[in-house]
Amino acid sequence: MKTESPFKARSPYLAAELARRARLIDAVAKAGVYVAIPINLAVIPTLMVAYSREMVAVTALCLAMIPCCLLVRQLVRRGRVDPAAWFSILGGMTILFLNSQLVASLNPLLVPGFLVLIIAANLFLRPPYPYAVATAAAGLYLLERLMRLGGLAAQENPIAADVFLTTATMVAFIFVAFLNQLITSDLYRALDDATHNLQEANRKLAQASELKSQFTARTSHELRTPLSSIIAFTDLALRDSYGSLAPKLRDALTYVFNSSRHLKDIINDLLDLSKIEAGQLQMSDEAVSLPKLVEAVVGVAAPIAAEKGLKWSIAVSPDMPHEFRGDSSRLEQILLNLTGNALKYTEKGSVSLSIDRIGSERWRVEVRDTGAGIPEDQFEAIFQAYRQLEGTASPSKVKGTGLGLAITRHLVRLMGGTIHVDSTLGKGSTFTVDLPLRPNGSAG
Structure with missing residues (x-):
């Protein structure tokens, strides 16, 4: 039988935070499929005009975006939120880096693409992992610059690059707007959920308080009736209404009388407090x-x-x-x-x-x-x-x-x-x- 680690955090906040990250990753992966479609529609015709091995590789990498996004969604649905986040971010960085190495004209996509992925890392991953993503992006960018300075520049393909960059830029505008709208919608959803939960908790607390006040009032009333009889008859006995009392019996009845009055005072206090809490205490004029x-x-x-x-x-x-x-x-x-x-x-x-x-x-x-x-x-x-x-x-x-x-x-x-x-x-x-x-x- 599998036992859960006692060191694993199980707070309600962590559960809500995990659900939030899962929603964001799933939504972005779904959007990634729709982003990949127009990019591939632009790349494939370009491949026919400016055919090269490098463009074939670029096309294959762009096509790979679709199954990668679908795999990310499957991981999220199976509860593997962190692996899904890492796969989507590292996969995106790899595709961007390889494309910039295959076709030098695609280099302008590298920096803005990395920046978008770093922003996504802040949404998908818990601190301090986004810093690791930023460090990896900086390392890949430095590697690309060193390779260019070392004479390992990729092939130039201006026609393909122009078509690809134009399409990618137009899609990027829409994707950034979508990402912003997604974050805002998720925040509103979290706020609505928190408000609903708070209202529900307040309703249950009010109901519990009402039931407690009703119980206290009814119980106090039921206790006061026999207690009043005890006080009344004990008082009559102490007044010798039933004949003279022996000293020890008088002392005992006096103790009963005083204790009963004290108990009645306590019951009256409880009854008053229950009326006050229920808002039912009326003042006379x-x-x-x-x-x-x-x-x-x-x-x-x-x-x-x-x-x-x-x-x-x-x-x-x-x-x-x-x-x-x-x-x-x-x-x-x-x-x-x-x-x-x-x-x-x-x-x-x-x-x-x-x-x-x-x-x-x-x-x-x-x-x-x-x-x-x-x-x-x-x-x-x-x-x-x-x-x-x-x-x-x-x-x-x-x-x-x-x-x-x-x-x-x-x-x-x-x-x-x-x-x-x-x-x-x-x-x-x-x-x-x-x-x-x-x-x-x-x-x-």
């Missing part, structure tokens, strides 16, 4: 009570700060209106995500929340902490889903899902706001959110 918003944040943040021994403070500017338009639940989610993140990764010191008015149309939320800080080169990474920074977590090794800040940024942008972070390692971080301020009564 309702009256937002600032005192209630602050109360909700304090109710969650203050106990956590007290448990960790952190100084917790909140400051609300008197310039802020008591009510304004927005999505109350999503604003609460933004504030809780930012303050919760600060409390989670701060082991000593303080966490503060400030709410200020900026001009008449904007308001600002600022959360400061004295945690470990964030490296500047990772400011963008913290807002990416499922990304967590290594080496900046608190000593308690508290870990989250890496979704909180990603969801927060999406929500802020959906509200028409901005969010940015400023941090110093070892000193803490500051998250700043600027949002549009719409007074209550200006719905829409």
